[in-house]
Amino acid sequence: MQAKFQELKNRLIEVNDINAAAGVLHWDQSTYMPPGGAKARARQTATLSRLAHEKFTDVAIGNLLDTLTPYEKSLDYESDEASLIRLTRRKYERAIKIPAKFMAEVATHTSESYQVWTKARPANDFERVRPYLEKTLEYSRKCANFFPGYDHIADPLIEPRDFGMKAADVSRVFSELRKELVPIASAITSQPPADDSCLHKHYPETQQLDFGMVVAKKFGYDLNRGRQDKTHHPFMTKFSLGDVRITTRSKEDSLGEALFCTMHETGHALYEQGINMDFEGTPLARGTSAGVHESQSRLWENIVGRSKGFWNCFYPQLQKTFSEQLLPVSADEFHRAINKVERSLIRTEADEVTYNLHVMLRFDFELALLEGEMEIRDLPSAWRERFEADFGIVPPDDKDGVLQDVHWYFGLIGGSFQGYTLGNILAAQFYTSALESHPEIPNDIEKGEFQTLHNWLRNNIYRHGSKFTAPEIIKRATGKPMSIKPYINYLRTKYGELYSLN
């Protein structure tokens, strides 16, 4: 059995290596590749993806999993071996249901769709990309239908990103959250907006990036196993547990851009760097779900990085770095600026409070489209209506409306957005539990020390990689299933103070 288990592991490592190579190709494409490389790079990436899929869906892996079933049953559920077999079976059984030919078709289609979108968005031309999006919706339904027996057609699309959550679960949580969120958002946005002009002076790039890395290192990002590079759409990527990289972007007229982006990606990177090194090369060696992953980026970016305590410690340093720009700005003014809440058009630029309303809009539309309750051609007008209802403003165009996010134009419709808000909810839930165990954490943060928090997160979440599902991790780490209470408490306390709400 040990030999069979090792054979399974070797095959999984081979698949992992091909995927890691594809990851390096993608990182390179997003950071350093000259434009002339684009055409061949698309082909190379497609070749690797196809190979990885072929290798992973090889019937030999299915046979090994069957052979190993009694072995798995003889082991403790929590053992690394049983967990690897369990997780591999789940992923294998999903993978073999999607025909390779379908995957190749979708890959070709989404890559064309993406190309058209990159032109349609600046031209504010939804019609141009509409036929592609209609095809994407067809593919999305077809993909879901490879998994008959679902409760909701979105379930099979949510599954690979947020295993353990169904459309109905997400809808329920979102509607609870919405009820609490809307009054908070209204109470804040009925007040005069915070003054964030101090963030929009001229801030030279190099100092911005350097300061971001000072913070990332303080958080615990290990540069012996990571690095930061510049890109257009920042992301975290991992080639092995020894090589977990982040990317960022900066605007010289916006101090927040690079800094919070770096904190955000660092949160993702801390998760991956914190995984048990024994898992290297196997499917266990990655974060367990989109929601839990996003909880870490949001925890470090928002709960830590936009807190008063954090800036009590770091603002003097920042002020020293940008003395001319920040000398007249007090720590309180700065803290208010970086926590400005406003009804704005763009999801990725939204504040902590209104952000979730952007996500809910998209999630609800995904369900409606998949259910057939909404047509692609209705999207632009539906977007404007819903946006007006939720935000009290009408997007002046589709560019900053339905065309703003890449997700639907470069992938399937369904399952792509819920993780962002699940992440916000979970960030607060995890942080609250960490505080229960270690009430000294806020004091530590004020001293610029993050080890206690980092250790708690590593021990309770990071090190497990994908050994446990998101619901299992949440239960183990916080003693409870997912709950919006800690998040609502967090928002009420923080923004209650900032905006003197009652």
Next chain:
Amino acid sequence: MQAKFQELKNRLIEVNDINAAAGVLHWDQSTYMPPGGAKARARQTATLSRLAHEKFTDVAIGNLLDTLTPYEKSLDYESDEASLIRLTRRKYERAIKIPAKFMAEVATHTSESYQVWTKARPANDFERVRPYLEKTLEYSRKCANFFPGYDHIADPLIEPRDFGMKAADVSRVFSELRKELVPIASAITSQPPADDSCLHKHYPETQQLDFGMVVAKKFGYDLNRGRQDKTHHPFMTKFSLGDVRITTRSKEDSLGEALFCTMHETGHALYEQGINMDFEGTPLARGTSAGVHESQSRLWENIVGRSKGFWNCFYPQLQKTFSEQLLPVSADEFHRAINKVERSLIRTEADEVTYNLHVMLRFDFELALLEGEMEIRDLPSAWRERFEADFGIVPPDDKDGVLQDVHWYFGLIGGSFQGYTLGNILAAQFYTSALESHPEIPNDIEKGEFQTLHNWLRNNIYRHGSKFTAPEIIKRATGKPMSIKPYINYLRTKYGELYSLN
């Protein structure tokens, strides 16, 4: 037949894509990868190499080649299709003779050997790496013996790098060259050495790199399809015909380091960028041999980049860039400094004249080792003796003697060095032919214009990629087989003037 040909091409492109991915992994490892990534990266690269070998030696490719034989015969020898089939057959027939198990063993061994060498060299400890080198020699002999029927045991090892040359051919050319070279070297080095102190002031890195790129672009390096990054051991690498990159290194106390390195790698890159774009993804899309490739790096670095005419144009610009350091230095003094000839220890730092003596020593030793005329344990003393005989100086240690080059410690013994000197010979032969067609080239160079030369090289060499063998390319481009005469003429004229030889 068209369908069969297309199937062959698709399979070759798949192999190419895997190899290109391995190339990106290697580039990343040599430029940006954090140290923690090393262990997994070695495994990932090995996985890709194994996959590419498996795919290329698939019996389906052999069957396609057989099926396509009549088609090939019906085509013009010079047609792209016939050339692709011919080249693929040659490479396929070689590849299937080397067992995958042997390749994997050698890969593991050389990677261990390399690790030991990186420690043994700074420690000046040949004994430490000796057992590895002995094993390497065994593997090298074993590899050669997969190709019985050779004239010399080194022939099968020379073949993949310099197809069309046998050990006896190289030996003959080298001994002719040696006869001419030794008196020239002696005549020069019996004079007082040139003063190159002007190159060893403080030269900030950024300006050095920027100046190098100005020159590279002037040569014709297309940055839409390329870029330069820093590394320890500079190289050129290609991921597709749309993405041909160079790397360089700089020393702030040496003006020559980055500049000539950039010119050298640019020469390699111009070759690859100049290949017919229709060949993309196939085995035709690369330079035809080590010797012809090196001829291009040496042509641009030495024949162009160290010429009086080039610096008549570029020295004022360089002087402006480094005004403090170079103001007191005349163009003539600078030209003498960058062409200093001296008997020195290190091959890679050697001048144009003595460089070949370094190469010949290594080539002769490779033959002697493979023949069994020399033992690995004799290498250090044999090196010292031969070095003293050739250079009149004894290396003070093994570090800068037999341990200096990575080649034997990270690959097989045999075939790794001859290309450098073949490159010097061919650079002069190609340049001389270009001049016969376009006598205006030296005037162009003096005006900083390189298009006529670049076009001649592209039309006669670059665009063909690997369609023709090195002997075929030489014959087509210069009308003659390889000859040392143009090189000797070049050296006599250039160094005759510089050192007032008669």
